[in-house]
Amino acid sequence: MARYNSKEAETKWQALWRDRGCFSATESSDRPKYYVLEMFPYPSGRLHIGHVRNYTIGDVVARYKRARGFNVLHPMGWDAFGLPAENAAIANRIHPATWTFENIDVMRGQLQMMGLAYDWDREIATCSPDYYRHEQKMFLDFLAAGLAYRKESWVNWDPVENTVLANEQVIEGRGWRSGALVEKRKLSQWFLRITAYAEDLLGALPGLERWPDKVRLMQENWIGKSTGARLRFAVDDPERAGTPEIEVFTTRQDTLFGASFLAISPNHPVAARLAEANPELAQFIAECNRVGTSEAAIETAEKRGFATGLKARHPFIEGLLLPVCVANFVLMEYGTGAIFGCPAHDQRDLDFARKYQLPVLPVVIPDGIDPAAFTIGDEAYTGPGVLRNSGFLDGLEVEAAKQAAGLRLEAMAVGERTTVYRLRDWGVSRQRYWGCPIPVVHCDSCGVVPVPEAELPVALPLDVTFDRPGNPLEHHPTWKHVNCPACGRPARRETDTFDTFFESSWYFARFASPHETGRGFSAEAARYWLPVDQYIGGVEHAVLHLLYSRFFTRALKGCGYLDVEEPFAGLMTQGMVTHATYRAEDGSWLYPEEIESRDGRIVRAADGSPVAVGRLEKMSKSRKNVVGLEVVVDAYGADTARLLLLSDSPPDRDLEWSEAGIDGAWRYLNRLWRLVVEPPVPLPAAGSAAPERFGESATAVRRAIHKTIAATTDDLEKFHFNKAVARLRELTNSLAELDGGGAGDAWVLREGCEALVRLVGPVMPHLAEELWQALGHESLLVDTAWPEADPALTADDTVTVAVQVNGKLRATLPLARDAEAGVAEAAAMADPAVIRALDGKAVRRIIVVPNRIINVVV
């Protein structure tokens, strides 16, 4: 018989789905809407198998929901602005636009090859002016609403390339291309006031019930709400400090009596002022600034301080002067950029105090410890306790002391209780070419002037070169020279472009009406489709992209664009696809296709030299452990690849791609094909009436069929694709065992095949269409409803109950479902294995969990 020809079948069904517009979504439907979206890709080149797990998961959800009667929107687009296009331009002398669009063409073809059920009429590319013109308008609206503003902030500056570097381009303090020591520089940049929504973004997290807890927790920590107090320390030499006082923020105002120093950020104005007259301090600050702007770099750097000689007056202790230091671990962006150090009750302060021989005075004594005996060693005490050595706070618990200290500061008018957030405003300026131009003009007379709406889009000029360092927009002969929209005099365009998170913060709304020209999307279409019912993507976006999108949606609502606040009602974060890594003798990485197995040893195919097999790692070009999409689809077909991507691992965990795995998936596909096309018993015609009675085997298999329908449906609802696949394999095994010897076997086999084919439809859509046709159906499977389980067949009359003695399993008993405890108990006590285990000992207690377990305690 003919074998399943994946190539032929996949091409055929893909064309048919396309020609019949099976996946195009409309807003006019009486079915409930369902919007499923996978995080859209950056068009970086060519997809490998690891990239498509995400889209396969989304596709299963889309096809499943469609079968369940939903009006499904499942779009795809391209997050097309970004740094790699510029890197390619510099490295290969190819224009970013050319590079990007070529990549898009390749990747679109690859996604289509996988048979993904997208509505391609809604495809968008964010680098198109048709897209980014709308976000320029949004920015102007934000500006008018006070949500966008300019301020100075620090960047990584490469003095050789004359450019700003991304944190990932700074490697051990040096520019990745130039190798030059990176400096921190201050630039005037645009910011979006996400902090205005901090409380709202935090408060709405519990309502995101279909988000993973871990993501909500990460966002909560990122927003980092903390309550405490601001307080001002008078300085002993206001002239030298340039200010009469230094304001600090603390969450531990209760420990003020244990303060032994003040620390200010190297970027604090007072530090800058003191450095003017102190070259050593200036030197110290310069060294701090060499660390780079990433928080990880700052936090892992050795804690260092510099004594300024300045002193600050303790607000509660008359005459006590605390030294003021500049410390590299104090962040200017958080709180006030200055802290007071209480070494006894903060680990970082303690480390600092030990290093610079500052006093350590415990002021919180743990309950039940003698205050006289309590000392601090290498570990700060941060737990609860009672205040000592603390004047008016003595005897209070920590919380009460915080309250009392706060009130006293307020009464003295030197501070107030307050709340701060770790969250900082979103810097959206990038000194880059391949991004959306920020639509403002700088005029010497009028300052910053928004580009009038009628002149949008501010289009990115395409005639640029990358032959010298810096931003090509700066070097363009004409582009930035315009007349001021306000006064008409010569002025300069803003040459910064937006952070690419800007585009991805509203693309999900654009998909609702991607061809809308007047605004980013029609309010009506957005009202219909939003929020996204199920969003799917990697955890690496748990904070930034998702938080920015949540903020953006609120900001858009505030500007009258839409009427939802949360863009994503459901979120699933999928794990990585991993693959073994291979290294040649010389240590260089090898692609999987460069190796082979000879006599049980892994060797290099080219010359038989030994290969070291490394651990599983995320598929990445740099380690060469990638498997190309075309290679897999050519050899096994898209359905086999899809099956493997959904098998074995739950979606939120890593998945191992292996040659054995793909072979196993391929075998199952063929097994299923044979079952339906060459059934063990000839099938009755489609739609034949059910027989009068079913024999034992037929009844058992019918139960299996209906249980599988129920359980698989439940698995898909919960996104347990790996379990769903396991159940489908089990049903396939059960059906294959039918031999036609029992009454109704043939009819049940058809019933089972029909159910099975419909259940595998979302996973292996091409094969399923082919089998649906083979079963004698004229209709398309994609237009066929999801099977329904018969409740009468999903529950068993008897259940197997485990019997334990003292928690150890001794027997299992078949019992009637929901048998009474007394009956179950009697059956258990009569079991020979139980009697033997009891060994005549007195029974103390019997625990009966209905339909599960009986535990006899002796």
Next chain:
RNA sequence: GCGGGCGUGGCGGAAUUGGUAGACGCGCUGGAUUUAGGUUCCAGUGGCCCUAGGUCGUGGGGGUUCAAGUCCCUCCGCCCGCACCA
């Protein structure tokens, strides 16, 4: 450094969320079939004890409970994020 996660047979993972640990698959072993060649079918497969049966077993250690992979404490290992990669 801070934040988040993960850890179950040789391997990927199941376990109705505190109730029979190892579903399903990969691999391996033995057998059958076939014009052996991405075959197919049957049987077996956590460790230890000679089997009936017993005993140990979910990264290590401790605890709560009639009962712990699941809850608590602690330690170890690995992975992800940290604001200009997307």
